[in-house]
Amino acid sequence: MSKFNDKYGNKSAFHQADSQYKPLKKRSIKAVASPQNIEQEKSHGVEGEFKKKENFFNVKSKNMHDLTKQRKFYSNSLLEVPSSNFTADLAQLINIINELFPIKSQHRRSLPNDVHELSLILTEERARLKTPYWAAPRFLSAYLRYFLPWNLVRLAWLFPKLDLSLKNGSTILDCGSGPLTLPIALWLHRPDLRSLKLNFVCTDTGSSALEAGKQLFTEYTGGKSSWSFKTIRSNLGQSLAHFRKPEHKADLIMLGNMLNELSTGNREPLDQLLGQLSVNLQKALNPKGQVLVVEPGTRLGSKLTTNLRFHALRTGYEVLSPCTHQEPCPLLDPAARSWCHFSFPVLEVPRALSSLSVAAKLEKQRASLAFLFLQNKHIQDVDSLDDDYFDEDCDLEEYSENLDCEAGQRASANHATFNQKNTESLKNKTCEARIVSGKILIPGNKDMAFTQNPKMIDGRYACTSHGLALICPFNKPEGSKVTIRFIGERDKKSGALLATEIIAKG
Numbered sequence: 094m095s096k097f098n099d100k101y102g103n104k105s106a107f108h109q110a111d112s113q114y115k116p117l118k119k120r121s122i123k124a125v126a127s128p129q130n131i132e133q134e135k136s137h138g139v140e141g142e143f144k145k146k147e148n149f150f151n152v153k154s155k156n157m158h159d160l161t162k163q164r165k166f167y168s169n170s171l172l173e174v175p176s177s178n179f180t181a182d183l184a185q186l187i188n189i190i191n192e193l194f195p196i197k198s199q200h201r202r203s204l205p206n207d208v209h210e211l212s213l214i215l216t217e218e219r220a221r222l223k224t225p226y227w228a229a230p231r232f233l234s235a236y237l238r239y240f241l242p243w244n245l246v247r248l249a250w251l252f253p254k255l256d257l258s259l260k261n262g263s264t265i266l267d268c269g270s271g272p273l274t275l276p277i278a279l280w281l282h283r284p285d286l287r288s289l290k291l292n293f294v295c296t297d298t299g300s301s302a303l304e305a306g307k308q309l310f311t312e313y314t315g316g317k318s319s320w321s322f323k324t325i326r327s328n329l330g331q332s333l334a335h336f337r338k339p340e341h342k343a344d345l346i347m348l349g350n351m352l353n354e355l356s357t358g359n360r361e362p363l364d365q366l367l368g369q370l371s372v373n374l375q376k377a378l379n380p381k382g383q384v385l386v387v388e389p390g391t392r393l394g395s396k397l398t399t400n401l402r403f404h405a406l407r408t409g410y411e412v413l414s415p416c417t418h419q420e421p422c423p424l425l426d427p428a429a430r431s432w433c434h435f436s437f438p439v440l441e442v443p444r445a446l447s448s449l450s451v452a453a454k455l456e457k458q459r460a461s462l463a464f465l466f467l468q469n470k471h472i473q474d475v476d477s478l479d480d481d482y483f484d485e486d487c488d489l490e491e492y493s494e495n496l497d498c499e500a501g502q503r504a505s506a507n508h509a510t511f512n513q514k515n516t517e518s519l520k521n522k523t524c525e526a527r528i529v530s531g532k533i534l535i536p537g538n539k540d541m542a543f544t545q546n547p548k549m550i551d552g553r554y555a556c557t558s559h560g561l562a563l564i565c566p567f568n569k570p571e572g573s574k575v576t577i578r579f580i581g582e583r584d585k586k587s588g589a590l591l592a593t594e595i596i597a598k599g
């Protein structure tokens with residue numbers, strides 16, 4: 094048995110040995126900048142930040158204490174503090190990447206620049222996305238060593254608490270899969286799924302990343318996992334069309350960081366594109382199938398998930414997360430200043446990743462994501478819905494700037510209605526809310542209904558079925574689900590409904 098399997102303690106996943114598989118010969122793990130690995134680093138002659146043994150133990154117990162505190166802090170959140178094994182697992186994955194896809198010393202020197210350049214392409218210089226970046230080996234290398242690991246860090250916070258309804262034999266379609274980032278994240282962050290027989294179909298317009306991802310997964314799991322993978326070069330429209338056939342329908346469709354790349358030329362509005370996508374996803378799903386869309390925690394990422402949500406509710410899905418309700422999204426309102434995303438601290442990453450991030454001038458203290466998790470309700474005959482595949486040639490960037498989309502207008506109208514009618518009638522009403530912002534310091538003054546105290550107090554924005562709320566005083570992390578009571582007034586600056594948290598007794 095490969096040494097990569099031992100640590101999972103989940104032998105049933107590995108009973109079907111793959112006799113073809115030959116693991117890489119020698120592998121050492123020494124790349125984690127964490128107290129857990131300091132002793133190992135010392136044995137390799139690497140001097141970490143912790144020079145004395147006493148320091149190591151102090152730091153270790155302090156870290157464990159911090160971790161326990163963090164876990165408690167996030168206990169009501171949809172986010173979960175990553176498991177204590179995660180950093181070592183990620184370091185191991187990075188080691189495997191380095192061994193499977195070695196780079197020549199000349200390319201090693203340019204790696205930080207390549208990472209930086211690819212980051213620009215994915216963010217500020219998006220016109221360059223028209224040329225597929227997977228065609229350049231240096232970008233594949235940069236993605237595998239920087240973007241893949243950081244996406245795994247992000248997903249470590251999201252995946253553990255997702256209510257996935259996968260079972261033996263489930264089929265998962267991962268579109269825009271790249272190097273299989275989402276399936277690898279499922280393996281790392283959902284050990285409960287490892288013993289299931291899952292069939293993954295991973296599609297992308299570029300095949301080099303798909304193949305690299307498949308090799309990486311096979312090597313990491315010792316080639317003996319009970320998950321099967323088909324990698325197919327096809328675009329999103331083709332992939333969903335294939336899955337319309339009754340014998341192919343998916344139980345879960347995942348789109349990871351790819352919606353924001355559906356760009357080039359055409360002028361089809363974002364709204365139309367996402368409307369068609371919602372229908373086409375449903376046609377490719379089993380009746381109770383689920384859809385998971387993850388995007389960067391940017392305005393664009395949030396615009397994509399919240400607009401898709403708008404259409405999904407019309408098409409016939411239940412929104413499982415992040416929303417606590419099925420009403421219009423208050424953050425779709427063009428007047429809303431913030432956007433739906435969740436950010437969290439970067440606690441500990443492998444040393445190889447932190448040094449590459451510093452060298453590429455992209456180090457992070459916090460990371461974020463936007464996401465949407467849907468369940469097919471299958472309430473209408475989807476096959477009778479508009480049969481056109483959506484047009485992938487739409488310039489999303491342009492339309493994301495154009496806030497005047499149908500969904501935005503509807504949300505705005507809704508919000509205005511709430512503004513006029515509901516504020517006072519909501520007084521003392523209770524409601525579930527999802528925290529969607531970091532801590533906001535609010536001056537306690539006489540305009541604030543909460544307090545006459547001139548001191549600054551903590552508050553956070555929350556999403557509710559009645560619109561955006563401002564809970565104050567409050568200090569629970571992003572993603573928390575809480576019960577609140579409206580006080581019948583609005584915050585003058587943001588227009589949010591003012592509320593207080595109801596704290597359960599005992």
Ligand SMILES: C[S@@+](CC[C@H](N)C(=O)[O-])C[C@H]1O[C@@H](n2cnc3c(N)ncnc32)[C@H](O)[C@@H]1O
Binds near residue numbers: 271298
């Ligand atoms: C940022 S990468 C994300 C890869 C992976 N899902 C992840 O989260 O790391 C975006 C991926 O979407 C793919 N992509 C872009 N447009 C696509 C389209 N129209 N159809 C299918 N894949 C597409 C790109 O080739 C790329 O692999």
